[in-house]
Amino acid sequence: MRVLFVCLGNICRSPTAEGVFRLELERAGLAHRVEVDSCGIGDWHVGKSPDSRSAAAARRRGIDLSELRARQLAADDFQRFDYLLAMDHDNLEALRAQCPDGCRAHIGLFLDFAGHSDRAVPDPFYGGDQGFEDVLDLIEAAARGLVEAIALRLEGTQR
Numbered sequence: 001m002r003v004l005f006v007c008l009g010n011i012c013r014s015p016t017a018e019g020v021f022r023l024e025l026e027r028a029g030l031a032h033r034v035e036v037d038s039c040g041i042g043d044w045h046v047g048k049s050p051d052s053r054s055a056a057a058a059r060r061r062g063i064d065l066s067e068l069r070a071r072q073l074a075a076d077d078f079q080r081f082d083y084l085l086a087m088d089h090d091n092l093e094a095l096r097a098q099c100p101d102g103c104r105a106h107i108g109l110f111l112d113f114a115g116h117s118d119r120a121v122p123d124p125f126y127g128g129d130q131g132f133e134d135v136l137d138l139i140e141a142a143a144r145g146l147v148e149a150i151a152l153r154l155e156g157t158q159r
């Protein structure tokens with residue numbers, strides 16, 4: 001199973017989602033069954049480390065984002081990944097616009113897995129520190145829901 005988190009710049013929300021989701025997979029004993037990555041719709045920050053405010057907020061919750069580097073969404077991501085999960089509606093629209101015909105991946109909003117139907121992870125880039133804490137709260141809830149959904153799918157494929 002392969003999961004790709006998608007935001008605009010790949011330096012705040014989607015790397016945070018990648019780090020949080022990896023930790024939740026480890027806690028569930030599923031890290032070896034699921035491949036995880038993140039990317040941005042835009043190319044402004046390609047090759048950069050996560051935003052220092054995102055990294056600091058994640059570190060306070062025991063999550064290390066220091067190895068991650070930003071990359072842009074690529075055409076073959078639609079074949080490679082089973083889930084392409086957008087942080088907000090603009091990211092989702094961009095994914096749908098670039099999705100090739102016949103693409104079988106699940107493309108949707110990440111927060112659907114937190115039970116927040118149609119809700120977005122707000123872009124914290126131009127705001128204050130509290131925005132980064134709020135992003136983490138939302139992402140932690142959705143990461144737990146996504147682990148549960150994937151665990152059920154993996155159980156189904158084992159039968």
Ligand code: 4NP
Nearest residue numbers: 007008009010011012013125
């Ligand atoms: P992200 O946040 O999409 O969560 O990584 C942003 C990072 C950079 C910019 C916008 C959003 N930017 O405009 O440079």
